[in-house]
Amino acid sequence: MPLRPLCLLFLATLLAACASTPEPSAPPAQKAPAKPLVTELSLPDYMRELVGTLNTPPAGSEVELALLVIDERDRPQQLLGSLKLVGTGGALPFRLPFNPAAFPANARVELRARVVESGVLTLRLPPQRITRAETQTLGALELEVAP
Numbered sequence: 001m002p003l004r005p006l007c008l009l010f011l012a013t014l015l016a017a018c019a020s021t022p023e024p025s026a027p028p029a030q031k032a033p034a035k036p037l038v039t040e041l042s043l044p045d046y047m048r049e050l051v052g053t054l055n056t057p058p059a060g061s062e063v064e065l066a067l068l069v070i071d072e073r074d075r076p077q078q079l080l081g082s083l084k085l086v087g088t089g090g091a092l093p094f095r096l097p098f099n100p101a102a103f104p105a106n107a108r109v110e111l112r113a114r115v116v117e118s119g120v121l122t123l124r125l126p127p128q129r130i131t132r133a134e135t136q137t138l139g140a141l142e143l144e145v146a147p
Helices: 003-019
Strands: 048-055 062-070 076-086 092-098 108-117 120-130 136-142
Touching (some): 048 062, 062 092, 062 120, 076 092, 120 136
Parallel strands (some): 048 136
Antiparallel strands (some): 048 092, 062 076, 062 108, 108 120
């Protein structure tokens, strides 16, 4: 058999196979509900974290948390860790990682937070004193109206 008709037959078969419609497949499997971000992230061994929830920052607001070294005049001197979140209108969980090696001995360290809506500071977290450079659960923290 000559080679040319054999090649044409092969190409026709190949085109027919590519043009056919695929068989219907099984419906996609249901996805498992997503876990909150607070429990998904793993922390390196050398890091520590502060875990808690902020009660009811308004939906769509910008929430900023910061772990700061504060001097005797209540001025921030060093940033140990920070986190930006978006308010949900309900309790907002957070995990703020920090390096315990940067945690100064005999210095005042505080967790502070502020909530900004449309560029205006609306709520804040009263300063929370952090005395140990280890992982801590702070629980539910109440926001107050910003002055």
